[in-house]
Amino acid sequence: MVRNVDAVDFEPEIVVLYCQQCVAEDADVAAAAKAVSGFRPRFEVMPCSSKVEASHVLKLIEQGADGVAVVGCPEKRCRFLVGSTMAEKRIEYARGLLDEIRMGAERLGMDRASQLSAARLVEIAEHRAAAARALGPNPMKGATGP
């Protein structure tokens, strides 16, 4: 569901699920999050990106998130060896499902990087926000609960 960008003027809610191994030790994610404008990010840390299941990201979007960004370690850098690789496969799968139901695959994405600064993490969130803007506000906003 792609809507005309010009017709849309909203601040996308973006959830970022990031692996604690991806960010530099001194990264102050909370501070960087506060300084953001134009979209509303929520940063959630995970012990490994492989903790993310398709159901988690789908639920976040079902509950109103305009976009979800998952951040995991690059190939060969995952502390749990294949964790981030398996996460990537699940995210690809979930993107396919979002496409199938015409919610827009681009609401969801995964980046793989290491030694990220807080600023870089915010950039990743911004990238997802831009994709969400192009798709328009999540149609689930204001929908009746489960």
Next chain:
Amino acid sequence: MTKGVGTNLEQVLAAGTFAVTAEVGPPRGGDPEAIRRKASFLRGVADAYNVTDNQTAVVRMSSIAGAKILLDEGLEPVMQMTVRDRNRIALQSDLLGAWALGIRNCLCISGDHQKAGAGGKLKGHPGAKNVYDVDSIQLLAVLRDLREQGVQESGDAVDEPVPLFIGAAWTPLAPPEDFRALRLAKKVDAGADFIQTQAVYDVPGFAAAVESAREMELTERTAILAGIIVPRSAGMLRYMNANVPGVNVPDDLIQRMKSAKDPRAEGIAVTVELIEAVRALPGIRGVHLQAIEAEQLLPEVVERAGLLPRPGNK
């Protein structure tokens, strides 16, 4: 060798003459003229003519109907029966019906699975329900018992024995190669009077396989006719080499067709050479010629191979 059925093909083989069978593809429609047209230029070219049974699982006029039309045109048919589409009840019923119509030769094969569908050009019927109630070897035994004992697969009798000249297929070059001669033995034990092989292009490979069969005395108990498909282009040979199991095409043959100025003439020349090569192999009692959608090439092939006139010129 003779089982007393009396078909022309049986008699030609019994006399020790190098036999020729040719394949006739029925139309994708109900017009008998399509078969009559082919009969008119194929008359006198072979000792018997196979009518395929929904080859590549594409719906065509039935083999029995095509065979009956050939019969009415004075050509001796070989009906083909796959086990893909009919259960043992329908198969036996169709055998009785075919016999009633005068058909006396029958080739028993597994048949291409319905997912085959003419290589993707047609939709075919990939969603059709599988039958495969019996396999081709069990079908051979059914024909044998109908003839020798006048019984159905169930053990129930039929009114009188059904003498048919029974054929089977052989693909000696598909894996597992060391089992293929043993599987041929199974077919012969189950009743195969004659064999038509998968297309031969690799003569040495084929010769080795035939030799294994000869060592098992199979070439005495059954008449093997080498299958030969007339090449039309290098592309066709390349396709078969890559996609048809058991068909191995040597590179030099592909190159030859590729660099041919007149592919039609080259294809015929290649076919004639193949016929001569397999004819020289001990144990090979004839050839089964196929020119897919191009049966009009066969009269020239058979003439150039020195195989005319056919005995009795039937």
Next chain:
Amino acid sequence: MIVAEWKPIAELVQMLRGHKKVLLAGCATCVAECASGGEREVETLAPLLRMAMQVDGNPIQIRTKTLERQCEWEFVEELAEIVPEVDAIISIACGIGIQALAERFPDLPVYPGVNTTSLAIREEPGLWAVRCAACGDCVLGDTYGLCPIARCAKSLMNGPCGGTRSDGKCEVDEDVDCVWNLIVERARARGKMQELTEFRKAKDWSNSGHGGPKRILREELRP
């Protein structure tokens, strides 16, 4: 296990149009083993369906419950307290479980969220392959533990057809091994190729579904 696969979401949307509140029922046994109908899949499908119905213009509420097995009446009973709240059930158990729910709750529609397709084994993570065709006349003792009925597209019983590719795969599906090639391999390894020349006669299919809807009665287990 019995393997089922999700129906396309568009098909499910079509089924659920007109319903306001449904119960999505999962099963923690076979379909969980093949990642189609267990709790994790229920938790994936529920938000997916809510979103799909919203986009379709037919918003829906979905209750969820995963039973240990949907083919066991005492587990099915656990749904009785939820059923009054909903106007339909969509089950992602196999066809057996779906029918059990329909039988226990005959007053509301029970929809299949999956297509039940095969009796298979998980060869590797993410890869399931059929093993059994429930033919009712097992010949695995004759074929070195490899089933030609289920694993051969033509269910051949007397050896391979001419369709074994040069790499040992089947001409019908290039990802599938020719099972007869595998059977011959085992026979060869045990020096028993000659035994494969024994004629296997036509199968009696009557003990399978071909003989009519199966009904198995064990008197000694009846109350």
